[in-house]
Amino acid sequence: MLEVKDLHVSVDGKKILKGLNLTINAGEVHAIMGPNGAGKSTLSNVIAGRDGYEITSGSITYKGDDLLEMSPEERAWAGVFLAFQYPVEIPGVNNTYLLKAGVNAKRKHQGLEELDAFDFMQTVKEKAKLVELDPSFLSRSVNEGFSGGEKKRNEIFQMAVLDPALALLDETDSGLDIDALRIVAGGVNKLRGKDKAIVMITHYQRLLDYIEPDFVHVLADGVIQKTGDKSLAVELEKHGYDWVKENK
Amino acid sequence: MSVLTQTRQDALNLFEKIGLPTGRDEDWKYTDASRLKDLLQPTPTDANIHIKDMGVTGLDAYRMVFINGLFAEAESNLPEGVSILSLAELEKNSTGEDAEGIAKLFTVDTKAPLMNGFNAWNAAKASDGAVIILADNAILTKPLYILHISNQSNVVRHSFMIGKHAEAQIIEHFISTDDSKALSNTCSFVALKAEARVEHTRIQQEGDKQSHVARVQVKQCKKSSYQFHGVELGASLSRTDLVVNLHGEGASCDLNGLFVLSGRQHADHHTRIDHKAPHCTSRELYRTVLDGRSHGVFNGKVIVHEGAIKTDSNMSNGNILLSKNAEIDTKPELEIYNDDVKCAHGATIGQLDDKQLFYLRSRGISAEAAQELLTFAFADEVLVAMSNQTVRSYVEKAAFAKLPHSDDLEEMLGS
Ligand SMILES: Nc1ncnc2c1ncn2[C@@H]1O[C@H](COP(=O)(O)OP(=O)(O)OP(=O)(O)O)[C@@H](O)[C@H]1O
Numbered sequence: 001m002l003e004v005k006d007l008h009v010s011v012d013g014k015k016i017l018k019g020l021n022l023t024i025n026a027g028e029v030h031a032i033m034g035p036n037g038a039g040k041s042t043l044s045n046v047i048a049g050r051d052g053y054e055i056t057s058g059s060i061t062y063k064g065d066d067l068l069e070m071s072p073e074e075r076a077w078a079g080v081f082l083a084f085q086y087p088v089e090i091p092g093v094n095n096t097y098l099l100k101a102g103v104n105a106k107r108k109h110q111g112l113e114e115l116d117a118f119d120f121m122q123t124v125k126e127k128a129k130l131v132e133l134d135p136s137f138l139s140r141s142v143n144e145g146f147s148g149g150e151k152k153r154n155e156i157f158q159m160a161v162l163d164p165a166l167a168l169l170d171e172t173d174s175g176l177d178i179d180a181l182r183i184v185a186g187g188v189n190k191l192r193g194k195d196k197a198i199v200m201i202t203h204y205q206r207l208l209d210y211i212e213p214d215f216v217h218v219l220a221d222g223v224i225q226k227t228g229d230k231s232l233a234v235e236l237e238k239h240g241y242d243w244v245k246e247n248k
Numbered sequence: 249m250s251v252l253t254q255t256r257q258d259a260l261n262l263f264e265k266i267g268l269p270t271g272r273d274e275d276w277k278y279t280d281a282s283r284l285k286d287l288l289q290p291t292p293t294d295a296n297i298h299i300k301d302m303g304v305t306g307l308d309a310y311r312m313v314f315i316n317g318l319f320a321e322a323e324s325n326l327p328e329g330v331s332i333l334s335l336a337e338l339e340k341n342s343t344g345e346d347a348e349g350i351a352k353l354f355t356v357d358t359k360a361p362l363m364n365g366f367n368a369w370n371a372a373k374a375s376d377g378a379v380i381i382l383a384d385n386a387i388l389t390k391p392l393y394i395l396h397i398s399n400q401s402n403v404v405r406h407s408f409m410i411g412k413h414a415e416a417q418i419i420e421h422f423i424s425t426d427d428s429k430a431l432s433n434t435c436s437f438v439a440l441k442a443e444a445r446v447e448h449t450r451i452q453q454e455g456d457k458q459s460h461v462a463r464v465q466v467k468q469c470k471k472s473s474y475q476f477h478g479v480e481l482g483a484s485l486s487r488t489d490l491v492v493n494l495h496g497e498g499a500s501c502d503l504n505g506l507f508v509l510s511g512r513q514h515a516d517h518h519t520r521i522d523h524k525a526p527h528c529t530s531r532e533l534y535r536t537v538l539d540g541r542s543h544g545v546f547n548g549k550v551i552v553h554e555g556a557i558k559t560d561s562n563m564s565n566g567n568i569l570l571s572k573n574a575e576i577d578t579k580p581e582l583e584i585y586n587d588d589v590k591c592a593h594g595a596t597i598g599q600l601d602d603k604q605l606f607y608l609r610s611r612g613i614s615a616e617a618a619q620e621l622l623t624f625a626f627a628d629e630v631l632v633a634m635s636n637q638t639v640r641s642y643v644e645k646a647a648f649a650k651l652p653h654s655d656d657l658e659e660m661l662g663s
């Protein structure tokens with residue numbers, strides 16, 4: 001589904017990713033761990049199409065297409081979704097309108113009819129329930145005045161409504177309380193499927209107890225240093241990141 | 249000569265003495281008043297104006313219509329038991345014991361901030377206006393919608409006197425029937441007694457060739473509260489002087505302004521808030537969205553006088569320029585003459601927020617629609633404080649129609 005090859009990315013002349021390789025197949029769940037500032041968010045932003053990053057070499061293909069040639073909205077229409085590490089507040093833009101516009105833009109692109117208002121609201125309500133998002137959040141401005149945890153929950157709610165093929169969750173677990181983590185993880189698990197893939201960026205092994213990954217990668221110094229299964233996360237928790245660098 | 253005739257003659261003499269403002273006048277640096285000289289003379293006539301279905305429709309309100317500056321009683325609908333009068337009617341009966349009081353409605357306060365020749369001219373030449381006298385504790389149960397329709401130069405002069413504990417919602421709306429070249433010169437005086445509450449909206453939506461010069465002067469007694477919404481959408485040139493005197497302890501004002509301009513439109517608001525008493529609060533939020541070769545001017549001055557302790561004042565002005573050729577001149581000013589105050593003010597001129605744009609696009613909104621949506625949201629935020637939803641959605645639609653918008657966005661907001 002996603003093939004990142006020898007990706008080099010700089011920001012303001014500073015090299016962040018230095019030849020990163022990553023292959024993700026449909027049906028898989030990947031976890032990416034790594035120290036602060038390693039470039040995890042950079043990678044997910046580049047995949048989602050945020051500008052401001054200089055891609056000096058390498059390639060990203062998504063379902064056979066050159067992802068780097070696509071605009072952020074085209075990527076969204078093709079099924080790429082990023083749950084932001086720091087979701088931005090957008091005063092004056094209604095949460096539900098945003099989703100409706102997003103869903104319909106995607107449908108239009110796929111040559112489908114727009115969803116009628118009633119069907120759309122049904123989906124919205126059902127997905128809100130899935131992540132136990134209070135319905136009052138639906139009519140509020142996007143993230144405005146939401147608490148840290150509410151913002152994260154809203155990201156997963158949006159993911160549930162937009163139904164992406166490739167979901168990148170950038171530290172969605174950070175800031176969630178214990179119950180919220182369980183609920184949100186439950187929501188994510190329900191969105192798993194054989195034609196879908198999930199990439200979770202996290203600092204905590206705990207999340208992986210709820211959403212079991214097929215692969216765990218360690219990103220440090222701009223490359224994937226090590227890949228393993230779930231047990232790698234346990235080792236990391238025990239030994240820290242220096243251990244990875246010493247035991248490549 | 250009667251006292252009224254004398255007062256109006258004095259105003260005319262004053263006008264002749266001071267004339268129209270010029271570019272040398274600091275407060276008129278950016279707005280050229282000279283081109284309005286030939287349009288001053290009012291032509292109060294209601295010839296050929298059919299007002300059916302004009303203005304905000306579906307509004308549950310009392311209604312007062314002025315056609316080219318003359319009260320059109322037949323088109324109006326006024327409440328029982330509340331003094332809402334026509335200034336021209338009052339003037340006709342001005343020989344009685346009220347003569348002095350009526351003459352006062354035409355007095356020019358030469359010391360008032362931002363006083364200028366247009367204001368003197370208004371007092372001299374006003375053909376009509378609304379005079380509202382709300383008794384103590386009276387509550388106007390529905391908003392009063394004052395619709396001004398014009399295709400000729402007109403001069404109107406309103407006075408709103410709101411008694412203790414009284415409450416009123418007043419909406420002034422200015423529209424044109426065609427694109428004649430004309431000037432509307434309006435003054436609204438608002439006096440709030442102790443604990444009175446007023447929500448005052450002005451929607452300026454006149455024709456492309458029309459010009460509009462306004463003065464809104466507010467005096468607030470103890471614990472009164474005044475909320476203003478000024479919306480500039482129309483006219484080729486418009487200028488509003490908004491002057492608020494926080495005269496009594498604990499009074500508060502909340503001033504909101506929105507300009508949505510395109511083409512070669514020019515709009516200028518000069519606001520002046522005088523904190524004269526302790527414990528007063530002022531809030532001011534002005535936003536402009538400027539396209540084409542339009543030009544916005546915002547000058548917001550707050551003066552905290554000696555003795556006005558515990559003043560709480562906050563002013564913010566945000567501007568978005570949609571085109572390279574659009575221009576904004578903004579100047580928030582703060583003068584403080586005592587130490588015990590909390591004041592903040594600031595202005596931004598900006599492009600849209602990159603992070604917000606990316607967020608919307610990552611959810612599948614096209615780049616174009618995302619920009620338009622954020623622009624609309626930016627403007628719409630000023631309208632949040634408007635309590636009448638019918639008026640608000642009217643203004644939203646009118647503002648939206650003026651902003652560049654794709655079909656995508658129309659669909660998005662249409663529902
Ligand atoms: N716009 C930017 N301008 C300057 N430096 C940037 C910018 N974006 C990222 N960086 C730098 O790139 C490096 C990688 O940042 P990134 O956000 O990808 O790290 P991360 O692995 O997600 O870290 P964390 O675990 O703290 O979220 C950091 O050193 C960061 O300061």
Ligand SMILES: [Mg+2]
Nearest residue numbers: 040041042085
């Ligand atoms: Mg990060």
